[in-house]
Amino acid sequence: MTISPADSDKILQCPLEGIITLRRLNLYYGDFHALMEVNAAFQQQSITALIGPSGCGKSTLLRTLNRMNDLIPGIRITGEVVIDGQDIYTPGVDLTQLRKKVGMVFQRPNPFPLSIYDNVVYGPRLHGRPGRRELENLLEHSLSSVQLWDEVKDRLQTPALALTEEQQQRLCIARLLAVEPEILLMDEPCSALDPLATLRIEELMRELKKLYTIIIVTHNMQQAARVSDDTGFMYLGDLVEFGDTGQIFTRPRDTRTEDYITGKYG
Amino acid sequence: MDQGKFVERVLFLLALSSISSLVVITVFIFLEGLPLIFQTGLTDFIFSSHWAPTKGHFGIGAMIVSSLLVTLGAMVLGVPLGLACAIVLAEFSSARVRAFLKPTLELLAGIPSVVYGFLGVIWLVPLIRNYLGGPGLSLLAAAVILGIMILPTVISISIDALTAVPDIYRDGSIALGATEWQTVRRVVLPAASSGIITAVILGMGRAVGETMAVIMVAGNAIKLPASILDPVRTLTSNIALELGYAAGRHREALFATGIVLFVIIMILNLSATLITRRR
DSSP, rough: OOOOGGGOOOOTOSSOOSSSEEEEEEEEETTTEEEEEEEEEEETTTTEEEEETTTTTTTHHHHHHGGGGGGGTTEEEEEEEEEEEEEESTTOHHHHHHHEEEEOOOOOOOOOSBBBHHTHHHHHHOOOOHHHHHHHHHHHHHHHHTTTTHHHHHHHTGGGGSOOOHHHHHHHHHHHHTTTOOOOEETTTTTTOOOOHHHHHHHHHHHHHSEEEEEEEEEEEHHHHHOEEEEEEEETEEEEEEEHHHHHHHHHHHHHHHHHHSSOOO | HHHHHHHHHHHHHHHHHHHHHHHHHHHHHHHHHHHHHHHHHHHHHHHOOOOGGGEEEEEHHHHHHHHHHHHHHHHHHHHHHHHHHHHHHHHSSHHHHHHHHHHHHHHHHSSSSHHHHHHIEEEEEHHHHTTTTSSOOOOHHHHHHHHHTTTHHHHHHHHHHHHTHHHHHHHHHHHHTOOHHHHHHIIHHHHHHHHHHHHHHHHHHHHOOOOOOHHHHBBOOOOSSSSSSSOOOOHOOOOOTTTTTOOOOHHHHHHHHHHHHHHHHHHHHHHHHHHHHOO
């Protein structure tokens, strides 16, 4: 890839290829230019954090990766988002397959108003007709992966909404794991949780990293520093700086990044 | 006494008077009707189909069955149609289309029932008579007309129930790879189920209680229908048709019919309230 004049002011130390590679990605909400010439590469089996002040476009960027922005009227996207070697914005891409591969955890835990059991088997049932045994294996495996199995195994038929917020968020992650994704997108997954629950979810993320690629959007800089391998700092739709988390937080190269992480704004 | 307190008192009195008029009506109906039910015997009154009020036979069985069948028919036609309409408007239409169509559908509720009946008589009844046979004035005609009349109730309340389902559920489902239809069927409809059941029950209440349109198209024969093409007389029709010339025990029997209606509709409304509150 050649560096065009438009992104010559961006400081990119990351490799230019990853399991997800963004090339000159632009996104417009109507007339509003929400993402500007974003180039980035997200590495497999690592955690990448996207940080930046509110409205900088980090959630928007996250939602381009599983095409959740498609639901918004008046949206326009140019550039490439290549996942596993395929540009997901080429016509004819199977959105179902894409979203199976690239799962998402939301800001507010959103288990469906169904039983715990029905929440976990929701995805597998969408994509096929799994047998009873298969579902039970998936159920135990997914819930164990998020360390929820022991807490809920005796009450799988109770409503998911009766769980605590933290348990609900774990359940949402388990629901995702049940469709066997490769990439987990997390949009401020801890913003509704207390500090201890936040730490436990971060612990879980480190565990999940061994098998999955995780991209997390967070308002919480300490969280990004604690949990991520790579960090991208966004400002007004621009991916200002992208690289190794340690470097970004100790020796940022852009003054905007430095001002943000030292708390001068944001 | 300051002005605010005074206004409050006046409003309280007005509220009290409207509630007490409801109580008075209820008490009056029961006072007028209950003695006859006791004299005839509740089982005879409800299960006998022999209605010859001038000769002392007061059995409203056929009319109860007819009312229930007409209502059931209206539900069979109106609920799928109304629910489908609500799903399309709430889930698959742009906000602009919804903003135009929902008030339009609610306008249907404002059409006087005699107009529905009139349309039924000049359009639906001949259609049934010519193509399906029978006199045309029939259970089927009443069910079709009522099925259309309950649409605004079913659609409007169902749309409210569907739009009340938070978007985070839809997002969660779509993000798992579900299509919009899968999302509606597996998440949104279950989440909205209590509201939709309420819509159906209130639609039923409307169908059971409707009088004018039914009188005009149902044929009003007092017998148990053998087919959907037979004429039937519902509880409401019976009261409206006979009250003009009824006297004495006959008049009491009509009030007793009113009690049965009252109880049916009470049960429906109460269950709607309970189901809504359960969430």
